[in-house]
Amino acid sequence: xxxxxxxxxGTEAPGILDGDDQLRDLTGRVPDITGDxxxxxxxxxxxxxxxxxxxxxxxxxxxxxxxxxVGKFICVGLNYVDHAAEAGMEAPxxxxxxxxxxxxxxxxxxxxxxxxxAAKLDWEVELGIVMGGIARDVGEDEAEAFIAGYxxxxxxxxxxxxxxxxxxxxxxxxxxxxGPIGPYLVTRDSVSDPQDLELWLDVDGHRYQxxxxxxxxxxxxxxxxxxxxxxxxxxxxxxxxxxxAGVGMGQRPPVYLQEGAEMRLSIAGLGEQRxxxxxxxxxx
Ligand code: ZN
Numbered sequence: 197x198x199x200x201x202x203x204x205x206g207t208e209a210p211g212i213l214d215g216d217d218q219l220r221d222l223t224g225r226v227p228d229i230t231g232d233x234x235x236x237x238x239x240x241x242x243x244x245x246x247x248x249x250x251x252x253x254x255x256x257x258x259x260x261x262x263x264x265x266v267g268k269f270i271c272v273g274l275n276y277v278d279h280a281a282e283a284g285m286e287a288p289x290x291x292x293x294x295x296x297x298x299x300x301x302x303x304x305x306x307x308x309x310x311x312x313x314a315a316k317l318d319w320e321v322e323l324g325i326v327m328g329g330i331a332r333d334v335g336e337d338e339a340e341a342f343i344a345g346y347x348x349x350x351x352x353x354x355x356x357x358x359x360x361x362x363x364x365x366x367x368x369x370x371x372x373x374x375g376p377i378g379p380y381l382v383t384r385d386s387v388s389d390p391q392d393l394e395l396w397l398d399v400d401g402h403r404y405q406x407x408x409x410x411x412x413x414x415x416x417x418x419x420x421x422x423x424x425x426x427x428x429x430x431x432x433x434x435x436x437x438x439x440x441a442g443v444g445m446g447q448r449p450p451v452y453l454q455e456g457a458e459m460r461l462s463i464a465g466l467g468e469q470r471x472x473x474x475x476x477x478x479x480x
Pocket of ligand 1: 439
């Protein structure tokens, strides 16, 4: 199933894609797509509904973040060998973990807003894991059962805040709009091999990132297991699993996003995001 949320910020409601990729409204049929609802059997509930009998939504409907009320937004750093090399860092021996503020979460096509003082705005297309169960110190072989599904994440990053402001990476990762997720939460049973998906990102029509999730250093079940040793993963938590080579910081010379730039990014089978960059209040 491909699930999404729609509507203006604060009034989001659930929806589902039908077999013809049309947007169908689940308002009133099931609760909103949140961690609590996922824990309560939301996916099983939705699977009993025939999308064809649901009202169609207009194509211009705003697509909202694919999960609401996200508790934790956890990221894995340098999880592709080629990206570690372009960042001038060694491939890690253990996963590098950091977080984005959950207030950074935005719809997949919402504008990305330059915060005040931003000078090095960058992009990172990533496969996101959406947790479906409570995972506490789970083994690698049982980890998959705790995954509800997958989504696209753009781990938008401000490199000067991330790397030149005394640590930690959190500062450069957390501004409002820096975490577009979606368009869809694609349920686990609808992704045949999440470790074999092409992913790409264009800026103003130029393809900067073109990779495959096959090139992750640490694979998805290992990541869930590993993170669950350090914290309890809750339904609705999102794990951004790292980005392949081709970020702006890795270009020679570096390329950063300016006001008016357009990003397009996609992962095979998970849809596409499109964001325009605009200046926020007080931004240079
Ligand atoms: Zn990232």
